[in-house]
Amino acid sequence: MENHQDIVSFIWDIADLLRDTYKRNEYQKVILPFTVLKRFDCVLEHSKDDVLRKYNEYKDKIENLDPILEAAAVDKDGRKLGFYNYSKYDFKSLLEDPDHIEENLMHYLDCFSPNVKDIFENFYIKTHIEKLSKANLLYLLIKKFSESKVDLHPDKISNHDMGIIFEELIRRFSEQSNEEAGQHFTPRDVVKLMTHLLFLENGENLKEKNLIKKIYDPACGTGGMLTSCKNFVREINDTIDVVLYGQEINEEIYAICKADMLIKGERAENIKGPSSTLSDDQLKDEKFDFMISNPPYGRKWEQDKEVVEKEAELGFDGRFGAGLPGIKDGQLLFIQHMLSKMKDDEKSRIAVITNGSPLFTGDAGSGESNIRRWIIENDYLETIIGLPDQLFYNTSIRTYIWILTNQKSPDRIGKIQLIDASSKYVKMRKSLGKKRHQLSDRDIDDILTFYRNFSENDMVKIFDNDDFGYVKVTVERPMQLNFEVTEERLQNLYSMNAFRKLAESKNKNIEKRMIEEEKGKKLQLDIIRALQKINGHYKNWKDFEKEVKRTLKNFELSNAFIRNIIHALSEHDETADYVTDTRGNIKPDPKLRDTERIPLKEDIDEYFKREVLPYYPDAWMDRKKDKIGYEINFNQYFYKYKPPRSLEDINSDIQKLTSEILELIKDDLDD
Structure with missing residues (x-):
């Protein structure tokens, strides 16, 4: 499609109508739902008369008209559209009665099929219609969307191309509102890298004809990750039936995603919400081939607490059997949820992005450590890629991509690959919120090469699973x-x-x-x-x-x-007698109690003899208190020692600064 950028630009410019009534970061609340409405209006045109005829024929005879109207709403090739509208109005007839445009538009919306009404209800479009009407903007907006430059008829714009237009609008609005939208919109460069990583190990397996592959995002936002995955798979093999699933908690973002799927001819009913995936999994019985997500990080899961804790009591009969993290951050809950959605007898792969907290937060025996232990001991974790900072619109912190799977390739079994890609970026000419860096195609290719080669260098380390585990041993000293x-x-x-x-x-x-x-x-x-x-x-x-x-x-x-x-x-007093109990056993002094973190690969007794007894000969270990912990201290593995500056250099700088200060003082005195 040659003119899709022209259409995007024209729709984008329509937002200028809203300038005095809405803030800039609120434009999308109007423009996106009206773009969807215009597309649906155009798509329904072919069979509108048939739907109206069926409605009038059966409205007084049959209570549930959905099956009849759905069957009547088809495209020019006779394929069902998956939605309908039985109102006599369309954009053209709405403009013919400007005095009643608000009333008629409300009636038009009420005549949509339930799946479309769900979308517009979560857009809160009726609230905006009332606001636009009061500002005398409703007629102007409908008129602008009715111009030939916004011809979204399927004869002119295919579902795929309409998807491109809608995605571009979403991207522009998201970048404009930066921090707020950054919670729901992942930059395209990051999505591209995650998508490639997700499918890199499955290239050959995707070449069979007529496969069915299910892809899922439990925090799907506007659906960009899901769409990227489908496009990638279809480029490999266009005979694959790629079925997309997602769930989103934010009402407006859920509406955007579901509308986008319906526009593209996807199964929009597979987009669930608006509700929290953690406490209201609306795809309970589904398992997936691929999962990809950018779940919220650093956000409390208090609203999910009661349901999550109740499910955790079920152990591994529920989704959270490995443990619960601290209430302030639910990222490891999302990872457990995704792992619970892997297929039982087939290969599943996950690409999920987090901040640094899930890698190392929590001491041995804590919920976070126990979850990492379960992930690593079950050999689910394949790779972690440390990304550059300042990649996202709403945060400048460093982030990490986790690649997890239930079936590793033979050379990766029992191994975890760490890739430090923190230097792989280019500076943007213009910042977008806190996003000042982006991954170039070359950066992405370099990271994929590191992943694919699976060999160590300055930016790649490969470890055994138990390299990340340790035993936290309690060391006691006698009370004196x-x-x-x-x-x-x-x-x-x-x-x-x-x-x-x-x-x-x-x-x-x-x-x-x-x-x-x-x-x-x-x-x-x-x-x-x-x-x-x-x-x-x-x-x-x-x-x-x-x-x-x-x-x-x-x-x-x-x-x-x-x-x-x-x-x-x-x-x-180390010269005093030992304090003993009634049986003569030496009592430990709680004030002197300490712990040692001993790597799993080390012999604990040998470690104790080497590292503790030379300094405290009368110390002993209380092995009943042993706790196994796991953490991935990513930066530690890529630390590079930088020697301090020489004293000569420091002294030279001091002398130089002293001379400059004296010169300034002299100039002031001369003045």
Whole structure:
């Protein structure tokens, strides 16, 4: 199609009508739904009379007219359109009655089939119609969309070309509104790279004739990733039936995506929403060959919490059996969700983009670490590509593409490939929001070559799965304390909860409360005065305990209270006797407790002998507290040491700056 850019530009220019009524970042709320409406109006033209005739014939006879009207709404080749409208109005007749254009347009919208009404309801088009009518813009807008320059009739514009026009409008509006739209629109350079990575390992498998491949995006936004995947597959083999599925939470973006699919002749009913995929999976029973997504990152999943936690209780009978991440970030929930959608007996592949948090957030035993452990130990993770910063409209942070699959190629089994592509970008001439960098075709080709070659260099590292795992071992050291009654140590008693509460009262009667509190304060002072009678410096718990119990025998204090007093009067002392329990076992000192992260490939006992015992000979490991953790500290693997500047260079710079400052001072004095 030669003139699609002209059509896009003309529609884009129509937005100028809205200048005084809408903000620039709101233009798409009007222009996109009216573009969809105009396309539907043109597509329905061929069979409009037949649909009207069927409607009038059966409206008083049959309650559900959907099957009849759907069958009547066809294109010139007799193929069903998948939607209908039984109103007598179209764009032309709407303009013929300008005084009632708002009323007639509302009636026109109400006569669409349910799938189209769903789209326009989520566009909130009726609200905008009312606003446009009040601003005396509705007639002008319909008139502009009726001009020959916006001829969207299927005889002139195919479904594919209409898809291109709509995508271009979406892109322009998204780039214009930058940060807001960046949540739903992934830049085309990133989509292109992800699409190639998703299918690179399946090139040969896609060459069979008449295959059916299902592709899914659980946070599909405007559907750009899904469309990119379909176009890529069809270029390889145009006999493949590519079926697209998606779900989107944002109402307007859901409407855009569903409209785009309907415009292109896709199965628009496969686009679900508007609702959260995490708490309302509307494709529960579906499994997919390929999945691609840019789920929201750094966003709380509080609204999904109740449903997600309930499903997590099902273990691996649900989607979140590996664990739950912290409430502030749901990226690992989306990854688990996508992995649950892989086919059981066939190969499935996933390309998903995240920020750095899912790679390393969370200590051993945490939800995040357990999810990484499950992913890696099941050998799902194939590759992670670290992208440059400033690639997205709404964030400048670095991002990472994860490639996951349930069937790795033989040379990749048990391996994970890391690619540092942080330097693979070109600067943009003009920034779009926070997007200042983009991936050129050459950059994309270089990254794909790194992936395909599967060999190490400065930008590629290949690891065994268990290289990312470690055991977090608890290291204990013996409790050794000395004891002495000093004014300083006696003050520690007031940090004891039980001792402090002696002088507190919950009595609601103020006078009684004051009496009880004074009584408690006196008891505190009596205990302190009694303890002050203990002299000497002790290095044995039992000896000091006997003395404390003897001194406080008249106060009727519990053993736990006595123990807390002893701790308050103690200090760590490596020359003191070990503190033991009733069985003679040495007690660990919680204040000296430490942990060691020991790589899975290391012998724990050998590590302990080498790294701990030389410094703390009486330390021991409490192996009952072992926790296995996994993290991918991406930057660590590509760290390059940069030596500090020499002292000579630093001194030279200081002298130079000093000279410049003196010259400036001299000039000021001369003036």
